[in-house]
Amino acid sequence: MNAAETTPPVLLEPEADDAWRGVAAEDNEDISSSVGLKLQARSRRLLRRLIRPQRVPALLAAGVVVLSEAAFLLGPLVVAYGIDTAVPALLAGDAGPLVFATLGYLASGIANAAGKAVFVRLSARVAQSVLLDLRSQVFTHSQTLSLSFHQKYTSGKVISRMTSDLDALADLAAEGLEGLISGLLSVGAISVTLLVLDLDLGLIALAAFVPIFVATRWFQRRSRKIYRRTRSAIASVIVQFTETMNGLRAVLSFRREDRNKAIFGKFNDENATANGDGLVALAVYTPLVRLFGNLSLVATMVIGAVQVIDGTLEIGVLAAFLLYVRRMYDPLDELAMFYNTYQAAAAALEKISGLLEEVPGVPEPTDPVPVGDGGPIAGHIRFEGVSFCYHPDVPVLPTLDLDIPAGQTVAVVGATGAGKSTLAKLLARFYDPTAGRVLLDGTDVTVVATRELRQGVVMVTQESFLFSGSVADNIALGRPSATRREIEAAADAIGASTFIRALPEGFDTDVRKRGGRLSAGQRQLVGFARAFLADPAVLILDEATASLDIPAERAVQHALHTVLTGRTAVIIAHRLSTVAIADRVLVMDRGRIVEDGSPDTLIGGNGAYAALHEAWRESLL
Amino acid sequence: MSISVQATTESNARESPTCRTPPAVLARVPAVRSLRRLYPYARPALPALIGSAITATLAMLCGLAFPLVIQQIIDGPVAAHDRAALWPLAGLLLALGVAESGLFWIRRMLSARPIMRVEAAMRADLYDRLQQLPVSFHDSWSAGQLMSRAVSDLATIRRFMGFGLVFLFVNLTTFIVGVSILLALSWQLGVIIAALALPLVALCYLYETRYQVLARRSQDQVGDLATLVEESVLGIRILKAFGRSGHLSRQFLARARQLRATELRKASVISALWAVIIAVPEIAFGLTLFLGIRQVADGALSAGTLVAFFGVALGLRWPIDSIGWLLAMSNDAASASQRYFEVMDAPITITSPEHPRATGSSARGHLRFSDVHFRFADAPASPDLLRGVDLDVAPGETVAIVGATGSGKTTLTSLVNRLYDVTAGCITVDGVDIRQLDLPALRSQVSVAFEEATLFSASVRENVLLGRPDGTDQDVLQALRVAQAGFVHDLPWGLETRIGEQGLSLSGGQRQRLALARAVVGSPAVLVLDDPLSALDIHTEAQVERALRSVLVGTTALIVAHRASTVQLADRVALLADGRITAVGIHSELLDAVPAYRDLLAGREDHQASRASRASQPSTRTAQVSR
Secondary structure, X not given: OOHHHHOOOOOOOOOHHHOOOOOOOOOOOOOOXXXXXXHHHHHHHHHHHHHHHHHHHHHHHHHHHHHHHHHHHHHHHHHHHHXXXXXXXXXXXXXXXXXXXXXXXXXXXXXXXXXXXXXXHHHHHHHHHHHHHHHHHHHHHHHHXXXXXXXXXXXXXXXXXXXXXXXXXXXXXXXXXXXXXXXXXXXXXXHHHHHHHOHHHHHHHHOOHHHHHXXXXXXXXXXXXXXXXXXXXXXXXXXXXHHHHHXXXXXXXXXXXXXXXXXXXXXXXXXXXXXXXXXXHHHHHHXXXXXXXXXXXXXXXXXXXXXXXXXXXXXXXXXXXXXXXXXXXHHHHHHHHHHHHHHXXXXXXXXXXXXXXXXXXXXXXXXXXXXXXXXXXXXXXXXXXEEEEEEOOEEXXXXXXXXXXXXXXXXXXXXXXXXXXXXXXXXXXXOOOOEXXXXXXXXXXXXXXXXXXXXXXXXXXXXXXXXXXXXXHHHHOOOOOOOHHHHHHHHHHOOOHHHHHHOOOHHHOEOOOOOOOOOHHHHHHHHHHHHHHHOOOEEEEEOOOOOXXXXXXXXXXXXXXXXXXXXXXXXXXXXXXHHOOOOEXXXXXXXEEEEEEOHHHHHHOOOHHHHXXXXXXXXXX | OHHHHHXXXXXXXXXXXXXXXXXXXXXXXXXXXXXXXXXXXXXXXXXXXXXXXXXXXXXXXXXXXXHHHHHHHHHHHHHHOOHHHHHHHHHHHHHHHHHHHXXXXXXXXXXXXXXXXXXXXXXXXXXXXXXXXXXXXXXXXXXXXXXXXXXXXXXXXXXXXXXXXXXXXXXXHHHHHHHHHHHHHOHHHHHHHHHOHHHHHHHHHHHHHHHHHHHHHHHHHHHHHHHHHHHHHHOHHHHHHXXXXXXHXXXXXXXXXXXXXXXXXXXXXXXXXXXXXXXXXXXHHHHHHHHHHHHHHHOOOOHHHHHHHHHHHHHOHHHHHOHHHHHHHHHHHHHHHHHXXXXXXXXXXXXXOOOOXXXXXXXXXXXXXXXXXXXXXXXXXXXXXXXXXXXXXXXXXXXXXXXXXXXXHHHHHHHHOOOOOOOEEEEEEOOEEHHHOOHHHHHHXXXXXXXXXXXXXXXXXXXXXXXXXXXXXXXXXXXXHHOOOHHHHHOOOHHHOEEOOOOEOOOHHHHHHHHHHHHHOOOOOEXXXXXXXXXXXXXXXXXXXHHHHHHHOOOEEEEEOOOHHHHOOOOEEEEEEOOEEEEEEOHHHHHHHOHHXXXXXXXXXXXXHHHHHOOOOOOOOOOOOXX
């Protein structure tokens, strides 16, 4: 039973030099340091690109923090002024400094409060804009990636990139910015102040930076590895979770609950261990920072005190030193925490930037050309020397030449694996041919804008996924601009409206709620209505009637008679009843077209189609 | 019911001395109550949490002691130029410094693992619960909302437990200790600082009402986004086929903008809160400064005491300021906990009975539907989908179910292994109501294949043996033979090849054959097949049918059929219409006698053909395919 976990998935070996490109390095935690550097550089590039449009509000936020931090630091000085100056002045009968100190303190306090408030708003604006930008980039990009990528990468992983990885970045955005800015500011300002006050003592106070730097390097190396692991671990959790929820009927029916629990438990524990390792690393790192800070404080204290006793240092300078040194190592804690959040986010960013870097297998042309002469698409299809394979040594289509005149209805038949679906997918440009060209009205489909191509060529498959929303929404996906009347007309035309109107809320029935659950056959009818509404010049039906019962199939066929007039259609079907409406039949075998002719001629002959037809007739009784 | 009432009174009793909850708040679930429900999960980590709260408090005290020791050094050895007296105090300072960082280390080490284990336990329980909840629950919940609960919400709760809770305690303690010191130093000035607690507490309650709504909305919106993400990935083929990725991206962007708007509103609430939380103490400090200086001038207070007073008071700034984000964190965790328990509290409606009845060691598989009614639980207003189905399937008999699209065939089949429960009437196996049987036992006796074949990311062997993990290779090979799934042997690792989403992808027909193999493996007592051959080509279909016949002899089977060829597998056919079985009989009889059946099973042309050929050979080429 453990075979499932030990069997490696079939993936192409990445080229050694490209091992870090795209998502290739994803499940690899022991990546070489050079690859690691490239990954980090890549995520930093992405971060810079994201922040660039937000640099004005970001700088503004930084400016506000400087002011509010200055106001915060002013507080103790005002208190000192009050005690040193206002008390003697008051004794001398002058209440001026008292009023001045009080108002000064109130002013600094209110400035501090106002600054914090403004900063929270500004930094939220920056952070949320960056996140929005990244979210939509990842979403849009994953949509442009080819089906072969999605097949290999699995839905759960894409989902985890767009959810939990983005959460890690949201954490950074939410808590990181302030810690970073105020931490850096305080540490910088105080360091300068110390050095100016007394160079020697200042250097001693700052000596702690050396071991802190070493500790930070250690933490950097350690945490980076751990956080990469946490990203992979939570992705595994999400993949298993998604798979279970999507296959729940089978899980329950075949009592896979316990086995699932064991698999999920393993990933869940691994996630807990990886995150625990991260917390432990942090548990070592932050106290180290604090320890070095405290040691430096004690050293400064002792050396300073000795100097004062020896008369080489003013007592006031020492007092100031101690206050400042203590104050410097507080923000240093914040910096350490920021660094931790940053490391977690960086690991997430590595994965996200990898996904963003994946080049679509079916790229959008940089310089798109209109189909044909630029007028309405006629639907003339030509395959010129087209060959295709998923793996270099397993050809699916050896070489294919085919000409389908505009308006013709072509049926493609043949056994499983004959290459029928591949033909359809090349035509719809789900894949690009390995060699040769697919032409639509004389234009290579690879240079046509995806938008235009999808308007002209629509494919309906046996897959019948429904998106959340109403039945009408799902049909409208064929043409979002369609009116309600057009949507209903499309359903009427293919005979789907009877069952839709019988639903609790008719076309407005939510497909996920209140009796809106549709059977596979009903979902296929919705898919048909969608295609009808899309009104393309070329319609490809790939086993689109497999789940329909006979009356529904008959209704669809009846509709197809009218629908297909003036349209090019490629129909792939096991049931020859669907093939019956074709002008022309192609019989495929092992990637080649072995018969080509009108249905009547082929039935009359004694080739493969005649035999197939015979078998089908027998199956009907 | 009684438990929740008890909880309410208990919580009121505990809270009433410190707070007066405004009436508007009563409508919501108070954050404290949502958080208290986490207690059973937090319990194993409690020693660690208490330990880290204590160490954090001690560390905080070390921090507070630091300026006092430094003051001693400056006032003592330094002022007196006494080098010898310096060392003990310096040693004390060193000890405090080492102790503080040591306590830091202990605090984090104590909580690191236990807190992660709490999160993992909560997630495992959620997953477990979701696997027990009935299909009807999953019908109405989007997977994205479930996932956001399992991932984001639990992370929020973990952060609150590991950090928020500890620091709520530590900062409160610090505040109390600090104010006590202040009161000891000067009670007049100390009272002013202590008094600021009142407006802050009031403010926090006001703020909680506003923030909690937003926290919940934001989490729900995160779940909605996850749902859209999931649909965009699962429906990618349709989106690509229609070129509608842009359409969905726009929807996603609109939702993401809504989330951003909520987050910005959260930020503006926090920002207002922070402004007040920071400003109020600062005003109090300003006031004490004014009064303090006057008292020093009057001689009522020593200058040294005023210095010490402010040394301590300024140290309280962070604990007070942090209330803002600690409250935000608690509220986030409270609504995350609410969302978590919404799922955990959902009733598991389909369970094994307390005292299951045994069907006897040799189940014969006599399947009987008696006046079966069914209606989806979330559609109480609509008429029943099944309105009195009566059907008797004798042991070893195969009955095909035929019915129009949407007539409830698939629903009928999912009642047999209790994916849904009947709303009235009953289904019996060997005379025992299936609701009186042990659920796993029932599901192992009733084997199913769905119209959509679900494969898991596991080896071919594991996928076939899903319901019978103890099956042998022989069983697997036999089942694969029946399902004509010989292609398995050509896969790179044969039976060990990993398939499903994380493995090799198979065609629709291949998936369907494996699902069929899974259903027939280990000769189940009752076999339920929902249109199991729809994706197969004619040759394969014919081969599968031939092989399936051998299995069906001696197996009770219910087969949903759309085609005459599938119907041929059955001994009898039942026609499902208007929520009832309206006709039962042999295929050819029904074809002749029942027009509704003829409509369903014979295509127009085939029907003509069958009529034309009734006298002659069944398959002549005389029947023309109509164009």
